[in-house]
Amino acid sequence: MKEQSKGIFELTNLSRLFRYVKPYRSLFYITVLLTLLIAILGPLRPWLTQYTLDNYILNSDKKGLLVFSALLVGILILQSLIQFFYTYQTNRLGQYVIRDLRVGLYKHILKFRMTYFDRTPIGTPVTRTVSDIETIADIFSDGLIVIIGDILQLIVIIGCMIYLDWRLTLICLSTVPLLIIATNIFKNKVKKAFSEVRTQVAALNVFVQEHLSGMRILQVFNRQNEEMNAFKNINREHMKANIKSIWAYSVFFPVVEILSAVSLGLVVWWGVGDVIDDRATFGTLVAFIMYINLLFRPMRELADKFNTLQMGMVSSERIFDVLDTPTGQRTEGKHTSSNIDGTIEFKDVWFAYKGDDWVLKGISFKITAGETIAVVGETGAGKSTIINLITRMYDIQKGSIQIDGINICEYDLNFLRSKIALVLQDVFLFSDSVYNNITLDDSKISPEQVEESAKLVGAKEFIDKLPGGMEYNVRERGTMLSLGQRQLISFIRAYVRNPSILILDEATSSIDPESEALITNATHVITKGRTSLVIAHRLSTIKSASRILVLEQGGLIESGTHEELLLANGRYKRLYEIQFQLTT
Numbered sequence: 128m129k130e131q132s133k134g135i136f137e138l139t140n141l142s143r144l145f146r147y148v149k150p151y152r153s154l155f156y157i158t159v160l161l162t163l164l165i166a167i168l169g170p171l172r173p174w175l176t177q178y179t180l181d182n183y184i185l186n187s188d189k190k191g192l193l194v195f196s197a198l199l200v201g202i203l204i205l206q207s208l209i210q211f212f213y214t215y216q217t218n219r220l221g222q223y224v225i226r227d228l229r230v231g232l233y234k235h236i237l238k239f240r241m242t243y244f245d246r247t248p249i250g251t252p253v254t255r256t257v258s259d260i261e262t263i264a265d266i267f268s269d270g271l272i273v274i275i276g277d278i279l280q281l282i283v284i285i286g287c288m289i290y291l292d293w294r295l296t297l298i299c300l301s302t303v304p305l306l307i308i309a310t311n312i313f314k315n316k317v318k319k320a321f322s323e324v325r326t327q328v329a330a331l332n333v334f335v336q337e338h339l340s341g342m343r344i345l346q347v348f349n350r351q352n353e354e355m356n357a358f359k360n361i362n363r364e365h366m367k368a369n370i371k372s373i374w375a376y377s378v379f380f381p382v383v384e385i386l387s388a389v390s391l392g393l394v395v396w397w398g399v400g401d402v403i404d405d406r407a408t409f410g411t412l413v414a415f416i417m418y419i420n421l422l423f424r425p426m427r428e429l430a431d432k433f434n435t436l437q438m439g440m441v442s443s444e445r446i447f448d449v450l451d452t453p454t455g456q457r458t459e460g461k462h463t464s465s466n467i468d469g470t471i472e473f474k475d476v477w478f479a480y481k482g483d484d485w486v487l488k489g490i491s492f493k494i495t496a497g498e499t500i501a502v503v504g505e506t507g508a509g510k511s512t513i514i515n516l517i518t519r520m521y522d523i524q525k526g527s528i529q530i531d532g533i534n535i536c537e538y539d540l541n542f543l544r545s546k547i548a549l550v551l552q553d554v555f556l557f558s559d560s561v562y563n564n565i566t567l568d569d570s571k572i573s574p575e576q577v578e579e580s581a582k583l584v585g586a587k588e589f590i591d592k593l594p595g596g597m598e599y600n601v602r603e604r605g606t607m608l609s610l611g612q613r614q615l616i617s618f619i620r621a622y623v624r625n626p627s628i629l630i631l632d633e634a635t636s637s638i639d640p641e642s643e644a645l646i647t648n649a650t651h652v653i654t655k656g657r658t659s660l661v662i663a664h665r666l667s668t669i670k671s672a673s674r675i676l677v678l679e680q681g682g683l684i685e686s687g688t689h690e691e692l693l694l695a696n697g698r699y700k701r702l703y704e705i706q707f708q709l710t711t
């Protein structure tokens with residue numbers, strides 16, 4: 128029952144995969160046609176050989192021999208040509224299909240809401256879009272069509288053999304039951320070994336990827352030896368899995384060779400007797416010897432092709448799994464307007480990342496347009512979470528968030544986000560030029576704007592000093608820049624968009640006094656004249672804010688100006704003393 132339902136499941140996956148073939152229907156039909164031609168042309172040669180032998184060679188008919196030899200050569204050339212087109216077209220089809228599939232998959236992944244990435248290790252979508260898809264191409268180039276071709280060819284060959292001499296055919300096929308048993312054992316062994324190989328490849332990938340990113344930690348803490356041991360273990364498992372599949376192949380192929388040799392021996396032994404007794408012609412015997420070779424090749428390869436197909440099906444199942452994962456509801460309104468003022472209001476907002484673990488517990492506050500508000504609180508209080516909510520990276524469970532008096536869910540999401548600029552706690556830079564990291568490929572931003580913003584933010588000087596200036600490639604995650612420099616770039620990124628609302632999550636880590644001065648100045652520049660919500664860790668930012676909100680364990684416990692809050696002698700005062708007293 129279980130096997131059967133799995134079979135049906137694979138069929139639905141296969142038909143779903145074939146939807147991707149639709150745009151290339153004509154190409155597909157061509158490959159099927161070529162398959163048919165190959166299936167017919169292959170078995171034709173032994174037949175012609177038999178005919179030539181019996182009718183021309185044994186009768187010493189030189190003219191007929193010449194004609195038929197030419198025919199044989201012609202067929203051979205034609206077959207090679209068809210084989211070439213066939214290989215080329217099937218592979219092309221496979222590549223087209225996976226290109227479209229990959230685009231569809233990436234498009235889907237881009238739509239996933241943050242909750243998906245919270246639950247899924249980043250390696251998963253990476254392996255799906257990169258390597259899993261590759262095996263799907265094999266379904267077309269090396270699996271399905273080839274299997275159909277091979278089966279067809281087997282049918283044609285056996286048909287020809289029966290037509291020539293049914294008794295010799297039976298003798299020839301007498302080893303087939305053994306072959307089927309061997310094939311089955313092989314198929315199961317390889318399937319198991321392959322799935323193990325895939326698991327080990329994934330493990331190796333994840334390990335190397337993650338640990339190379341953390342190289343600095345490994346070296347500083349002298350973990351190289353332990354690292355080597357862990358790596359050796361994973362690598363050993365990887366090798367073992369591969370050797371298992373190699374073993375299956377090395378045993379299976381000689382077994383097929385032996386079986387085909389046995390068939391050959393039997394045919395020769397029996398056939399020679401027939402020829403002597405005049406029950407069969409010499410040509411038939413030669414044709415049968417050729418057929419045995421033709422017959423066992425597809426039989427041997429079928430087992431392998433079925434594995435390829437199976438692997439491809441496993442991969443497509445995984446990919447359809449991702450495609451079937453809902454991206455998360457994005458209830459989005461249509462509201463847009465020419466501009467927004469930037470009034471933000473939280474009304475009794477409750478939010479949990481998952482279940483009942485409330486991270487924000489009934490928060491209410493209002494920021495009037497143009498005001499700069501600072502949010503302070505201990506680590507884990509829920510400050511960065513507020514940002515995630517305003518930009519709708521996550522949706523709240525209770526309460527409402529309004530911008531300009533309109534619930535943020537009613538805004539067109541792209542419009543809403545285009546009005547908000549973010550500077551995040553940990554800056555993320557792509558391995559690209561400084562310029563592209565600022566514009567993020569937004570063609571509406573002109574080079575002049577970027578220059579101007581860089582100057583105003585106070586980052587022009589250091590950018591100009593970089594080799595190539597704006598064109599300098601910051602490498603993966605901006606490793607070629609200092610922390611302060613990376614932050615300044617993210618300031619320009621926000622400033623150049625001239626947002627109505629600016630949200631700044633100040634980095635917790637402190638930087639050198641010189642960069643600190645630059646950042647302080649930049650903060651001042653980008654918050655000026657627009658609604659700003661600053662999650663503040665610097666005293667200067669806190670002091671220049673028109674109001675301070677104090678957050679504790681997801682609740683808003685105090686609010687007011689710096690002086691008011693100090694006078695109130697409450698939580699803020701203690702926070703202030705712990706964080707800043709010693710440094711001021």
Ligand SMILES: Nc1ncnc2c1ncn2[C@@H]1O[C@H](COP(=O)(O)OP(=O)(O)OP(=O)(O)O)[C@@H](O)[C@H]1O
Pocket residue numbers: 245480481486504505506507508509510511512513552635
């Ligand atoms: N993606 C997430 N999934 C689940 N829980 C999360 C997620 N992000 C944050 N949290 C939890 O939410 C709480 C608030 O986190 P948040 O990042 O808002 O703190 P914070 O006030 O910004 O702290 P810090 O000052 O250290 O940046 C923490 O307890 C954290 O564990």
Ligand SMILES: [Mg+2]
Pocket residue numbers: 510511512552632
């Ligand atoms: Mg934070």
